[in-house]
Amino acid sequence: MKHYISHAYTPACKRGLTAAVAIAAALSSSIAAADTTVSVLRVEISDVEKQYYDDIVAEYESQHPDVTVEFEYIANEAYKTRLPTLLQSSQRPDIFYSWGGEGLRDQVEAGFVRDLTEAMQDGWQDIYPESAVRAFTLDERVYGAPLYATVVGFWANTALTEQAGVDIEAIDTWEELEQAVIALRENGITPAVVGGQDGWPLHFYWGYLVTRLAGGEGIEAAKQGENGGFEGEPFVRAGELLQSFVELDPFQSGFMATSYERASGMFGDGEAALHLMGDWDYIPSKERSMSGEGVPDEDLEFIRFPRVEGGAGNDDSFGGMNGFAVTRDASDEAVDFLRFLLNEENQREAARLGIFVPVAEGSEAELTTPYARKVAEILNASNFHQVFLDQALGTSVGATVNDISGDLAQDAITPEEAAAQVEEAWMFR
Amino acid sequence: MSTLTRPDVQRRSNADRLRQWLASGKFTAVLILLPPALILFSLFVILPLADAVYYSGFSWNGYGAPTDFVGTQNYERLLDHSVFHTALGNTAKLILVSLIIQMPLALGLALMVYRKTPTNTLFRLVFFLPYILAEVAAGLIWSFVFDGDYGITAMMFQSLGQESVYVLADRQWAFPAIMTVIVWKYFGFHMMIYIAALQSVPKDLIEAAKLEGAKPRQVALFVQVPLIKHAIVVSGFFAIIGSLQIFDIIIPLTNGGPSNSTHTIVTYLYTFGLSRLNIGFGSAAAVVLFVLAIGIAMFYQRATKQGERT
Numbered sequence: 001m002k003h004y005i006s007h008a009y010t011p012a013c014k015r016g017l018t019a020a021v022a023i024a025a026a027l028s029s030s031i032a033a034a035d036t037t038v039s040v041l042r043v044e045i046s047d048v049e050k051q052y053y054d055d056i057v058a059e060y061e062s063q064h065p066d067v068t069v070e071f072e073y074i075a076n077e078a079y080k081t082r083l084p085t086l087l088q089s090s091q092r093p094d095i096f097y098s099w100g101g102e103g104l105r106d107q108v109e110a111g112f113v114r115d116l117t118e119a120m121q122d123g124w125q126d127i128y129p130e131s132a133v134r135a136f137t138l139d140e141r142v143y144g145a146p147l148y149a150t151v152v153g154f155w156a157n158t159a160l161t162e163q164a165g166v167d168i169e170a171i172d173t174w175e176e177l178e179q180a181v182i183a184l185r186e187n188g189i190t191p192a193v194v195g196g197q198d199g200w201p202l203h204f205y206w207g208y209l210v211t212r213l214a215g216g217e218g219i220e221a222a223k224q225g226e227n228g229g230f231e232g233e234p235f236v237r238a239g240e241l242l243q244s245f246v247e248l249d250p251f252q253s254g255f256m257a258t259s260y261e262r263a264s265g266m267f268g269d270g271e272a273a274l275h276l277m278g279d280w281d282y283i284p285s286k287e288r289s290m291s292g293e294g295v296p297d298e299d300l301e302f303i304r305f306p307r308v309e310g311g312a313g314n315d316d317s318f319g320g321m322n323g324f325a326v327t328r329d330a331s332d333e334a335v336d337f338l339r340f341l342l343n344e345e346n347q348r349e350a351a352r353l354g355i356f357v358p359v360a361e362g363s364e365a366e367l368t369t370p371y372a373r374k375v376a377e378i379l380n381a382s383n384f385h386q387v388f389l390d391q392a393l394g395t396s397v398g399a400t401v402n403d404i405s406g407d408l409a410q411d412a413i414t415p416e417e418a419a420a421q422v423e424e425a426w427m428f429r
Numbered sequence: 430m431s432t433l434t435r436p437d438v439q440r441r442s443n444a445d446r447l448r449q450w451l452a453s454g455k456f457t458a459v460l461i462l463l464p465p466a467l468i469l470f471s472l473f474v475i476l477p478l479a480d481a482v483y484y485s486g487f488s489w490n491g492y493g494a495p496t497d498f499v500g501t502q503n504y505e506r507l508l509d510h511s512v513f514h515t516a517l518g519n520t521a522k523l524i525l526v527s528l529i530i531q532m533p534l535a536l537g538l539a540l541m542v543y544r545k546t547p548t549n550t551l552f553r554l555v556f557f558l559p560y561i562l563a564e565v566a567a568g569l570i571w572s573f574v575f576d577g578d579y580g581i582t583a584m585m586f587q588s589l590g591q592e593s594v595y596v597l598a599d600r601q602w603a604f605p606a607i608m609t610v611i612v613w614k615y616f617g618f619h620m621m622i623y624i625a626a627l628q629s630v631p632k633d634l635i636e637a638a639k640l641e642g643a644k645p646r647q648v649a650l651f652v653q654v655p656l657i658k659h660a661i662v663v664s665g666f667f668a669i670i671g672s673l674q675i676f677d678i679i680i681p682l683t684n685g686g687p688s689n690s691t692h693t694i695v696t697y698l699y700t701f702g703l704s705r706l707n708i709g710f711g712s713a714a715a716v717v718l719f720v721l722a723i724g725i726a727m728f729y730q731r732a733t734k735q736g737e738r739t
Contacts, residue, residue, distance in 0.1 A: 257596075406687065
């Protein structure tokens with residue numbers, strides 16, 4: 001760990017101080033800025049994306065010779081557990097990666113996050129859709145800025161679905177999906193892969209069903225304890241739907257011992273027709289396949305999660321909203337750099353490079369793959385973008401959601417017990 | 430002598446003794462020699478422990494100072510939690526397997542290879558290898574062995590024309606699989622303890638027994654084993670304490686899954702306390718683990734000491 005001194009005085013300045021206090025006072029403020037370092041902490045990413053940040057940093061530094069920006073990367077799980085300690089230490093970063101939601105709330109309530117409301121009102125937040133800013137808004141105050149959105153949907157291998165006579169693009173409702181699963185099984189094709197060992201891939205099923213049934217507003221209401229909280233009807237119903245889905249034997253054998261990475265590779269190898277996963281899995285699935293090519297693009301489709309009859313959230317979407325927050329004592333330069341990092345031009349560049357689906361309005365025009373455009377389409381049509389429940393509800397409740405999703409998929413608990421466990425975790429969070 | 434003077438005499442003699450002790454230089458020795466150990470012990474054992482006890486009274490996510498005092502709520506939730514019960518049960522199973530399967534296995538092998546010959550050295554090395562391996566590496570290796578698609582177990586099932594079994598995804602078989610790995614991993618350690626002890630058993634006693642007509646099995650049972658009892662007691666102690674602390678083998682094998690059915694107390698503490706940022710709750714689990722470890726250690730020592738006396 002490096003220790004950053006953000007406002008260091010140079011020896012020259014020190015001499016100035018002893019010579020003439022008045023001049024030095026004026027000098028020091030300009031020289032102080034000369035050594036500003038902005039440190040950014042981000043979850044480990046691909047080399048392409050790192051290069052993207054390096055280019056942005058180089059450009060920013062050439063425009064602001066007095067500022068140095070340093071990126072540091074930590075692997076996903078380690079990032080989550082180390083962040084609380086880091087934020088409380090003197091080595092806290094100026095800017096850190098955030099998923100918004102209750103995790104951000106914990107950090108805000110402990111007083112570690114800088115309020116960006118005023119800074120963002122000055123035209124900054126206008127480049128993003130409202131739903132993106134909302135993910136970082138707590139009690140009407142904005143504590144972060146969005147970088148990109150992800151959407152969960154079914155990756156489909158049409159070579160396999162056609163073999164079973166399933167028109168995958170026509171699937172609109174949950175019942176139709178179930179019919180497709182039955183047809184695939186009858187034709188000896190594994191309908192879907194899922195990385196059950198990791199928990200969160202299975203939570204996509206329960207979480208998306210909950211989003212469909214309760215809607216984003218229903219989930220907010222449950223957080224407030226309304227309509228029976230998380231033991232309310234839509235949450236139990238989601239469990240019932242998941243269990244009757246699992247009865248159709250939709251997953252590969254031993255799915256509870258499969259990790260996400262493995263499942264992603266299995267889909268790339270054409271071992272199953274469907275994979276409920278985030279849009280980010282496009283490249284990884286190819287890289288993890290045996291051939292390194294994955295499912296060829298002409299056989300690959302990204303399908304919107306089907307509607308559920310009577311659901312309140314059939315127009316909502318489910319996925320991630322990822323961005324950055326600024327720590328309390330960070331310099332103004334840090335805020336300025338963040339604004340630069342997330343500006344429209346850089347967002348468009350990310351779209352051109354196909355690294356992620358940026359949130360800035362209009363940037364989707366630059367997207368190169370049909371899948372990314374589909375994601376942008378889903379996001380634009382979305383009434384409410386529900387952030388992953390295992391992140392939106394905070395670390396502890398989120399982990400419980402992952403647990404009960406696995407338990408439901410193995411028929412180890414009833415839908416009522418599952419809902420009760422989530423409610424209990426929410427009460428004790 | 431009157432009852433009134435007795436305490437007076439005693440007090441004076443105590444005071445005298447104290448003065449004598451202070452003057453003897455023993456006190457200076459204590460004053461100089463005790464602090465290093467005492468400070469280190471308090472700093473790294475007593476303080477963290479006191480901290481854990483303190484935190485366990487709070488609902489705290491690790492941010493800022495704990496403020497939300499909840500009394501014994503963390504302990505109540507812990508004792509109510511079904512996964513904690515499973516974790517306790519699993520830890521008990523580990524202790525039993527260590528004592529009933531692992532130690533006799535280690536003893537048997539030790540009796541076979543304790544003599545110093547080149548082949549025995551080779552066998553000793555082979556048996557000891559699993560123990561040298563890092564826990565995480567061992568866990569990963571076995572997770573490949575148990576893999577239902579490409580693993581050795583899968584190949585065995587497939588060659589028998591059976592559908593392959595996903596051992597680590599099966600709620601019933603995942604923990605027995607873990608216990609197998611743990612026995613495999615640690616029997617070598619216990620074997621080494623026994624070998625060292627067996628080599629110090631006087632040869633004339635064994636020869637005497639043989640002259641009396643004792644068969645090898647009887648020699649082992651009535652001469653060697655009783656003579657290395659102290660080593661067996663020590664290895665039993667290690668087995669119990671080790672079982673209470675099993676963590677790094679389980680994480681790569683199952684990570685506590687499927688459905689939290691393979692947690693031990695430590696992985697439970699880690700999963701539900703640390704990685705879910707319920708530091709208060711995790712501290713409560715840590716305190717329970719500590720009390721259990723101390724309790725079992727004291728009980729074990731007392732039980733084995735009594736055995737020695739009779």
